[in-house]
Amino acid sequence: MSNEQQQGNNLDSWLDAYAARAETLSVSEVRALFSVVSRPEVVSLAGGMPYVSALPQELLAKAYHDMMAKKGNLAIQYGGGQGDLVLRDQIRELMSLEGIQSSVEDLVITTGSQHGLDLLSGLFLDKHDVVLAEGPSYVGALGIFRHYEADVEHVFTDHDGMSPEALEESIAKVKAEGRKIKFLYLVPNFANPSGVTLSAERRPRILEICKREHILIIEDNPYGLLYFNQPVPDALRAVEADGVVYLGSFSKILAPGFRVGYVLAPPAIRDKMVLAQESALLCPSSFTQMMISEYLANADWKGQIDTFRGVYHERKDAALAAMHEYLPDLHTTRPDGGFYLWITLPEGVDSKAMLPLAVKELVAYTPGTAFYGDGTGHNKLRLCYSYPTPENIKIGIKRLANVINLQTELLETFKGR
């Protein structure tokens, strides 16, 4: 070997210039595997995609033409940092369906509620601050918290949602460790990934604990209107205005391509959010806001939500029937709304490790570890029934059963349990 010193090339000239938080961003083998879900041969029960084909495109085409005819120049112009006033007023009506009374002044429109959560996290989170969250919790939120270098403390959650007792225990534990809790993040209705809903009985208790402990609640509610049988209990924000920041979204009740969400926040927080939004992107898209505003003004949007409910209800039933037929021994949640089943695998079966086998068998799901910030969740997986047809859901779950059997055999062979 030559002793000659030579500079290697790491293919990134700016490696020494990144902020420390960029360390949280890296490619992953699992992410690469998900590339196959776009192939029609694969039944994807992975991504939480709404079934936008159930939304008649002529409704949107009409909204587009009407909007351009009425205020085309405004739609393609910069808008206000807080969002379109007309749309904010319409959102008030939308939120009233879940018991929320509000002022347009306290609403901020964002580029999807994901962006709202990012803005809030930027306002509140310093490195190693603690975010309390359900266990499991929404993967997209965990990604944001990780990016801001916060630590997530999962709170035990069962079929009635987050346990108030466990919340108190978690708060006591974090405080005893001398760590600082910044907020409680929760998806109270048909949660992603568990599908469970925080019960009416637990809601005031969660509110009371957080008020007593001076912990802000971030209530993320993209699925609340997508119930199957009966409406969900009133939103936490309907009861408590100062201690709750409410995130809403048009992604699931209309279409995610618009990237329009909203945040209802106490005035002081709202002010900072508007400034943060202006700093980040000047304003949310006027064009998509006005499209949605036109749609809400003239289309039967409540009827469309009913249509979505019917579609997802049928698919949930198909998923549960297929689980009963092909995987009767596995525990699954039985949601009354939303998009997801949360499955518990046989002990020792690691859903992340099993994913390549599933891809080979042409079915995809989301491994349970994605929904925990602490590396747990190995024997859990999320199935999303919103996008595939009932027939494909059945095929997908049949394939999944085969995959689990193959993996179980493998584990038994190698005593990998």
Added chain:
Amino acid sequence: MIPKGKAGAKLKIQVLAGGISHERDISLKSGRRVADALTEFGATVIIREPDHNLLANIAKDNPDVIWPVLHGASGEDGALRDILSLTGVPYVGATPAAARLAWDKAIAKILINKGGIQTPPSITLPKETFRELDAESVLHAVAQAFSMPVVVKPARGGSAQGVSIVTKVEDLNRAMIDAYVYCDVVIIEKMIEGTELAVGVIDLGAGPIALPAVEVVPRTGHFAFEERYTAGETDYFVPARLDAKTSEAARKVAISSHEILGLRHLSRIDMIVDQQGVVWFLEANVLPGLTETSLLPMAITASGNSLGQVYYNLAEAAERG
């Protein structure tokens, strides 16, 4: 020396990328890079998925040459190449027969060994083996035969998917499971410590030429998936920091391996040089990665050629037959 092509080239080239293998994502990235380079060089390029419209698209596009940039099964196992042969349209890369030999790492090792090139001692274990034999006793015997560390890898596959370096016997079980989820045949190979090299081979019809060796130094010590596809995770030295004698030995191993396996147009031979300067063959890549972090493009650039020129020359070589 790779002959210079001429800019303003006119071939119509269909690039196949994507597929349904575990390496689909890498294939899409590689395919777009190849298409961009060819377009910049002047070729007319159409990117297509190898899906149920494959044959219809070939008929519709009527390309002069097909450039399959498909990693993993079907792209590298010879099956798709068999189908391309049926169309009569010339294509870049290995023939179906050669692809089958090189794609299966266990078979490739046998052939390479017979050709007089060192390859690490290994054992190949189909999953079915364990229907008859007790896993614990088999792995115990393996552990006795090969002192740790060993490399456990799927016999077919790429991008280090399913590959583990096992340093403790008790971790063998887990590594076997992680490999079997990718492939029903697994190789346990004695790990050779040393300098990890990748040597690209280009053959435009006048015989194979070895490109400058790329030395791979992953920061974690293991050239796994993330180290391969995340810029900044691995240091690459091109040409590799080898003395002249070792460099020549590596070149010879690359050329001989390419020839023994009957590969055509391009390949990448992965090898390791131990402390004594012995070059060990690890595996051959029928269609090596061609992404922005891949090793073959790095070697082509280091050889003083443009990617567009070389990719186009390969298409021309395919067209000549």
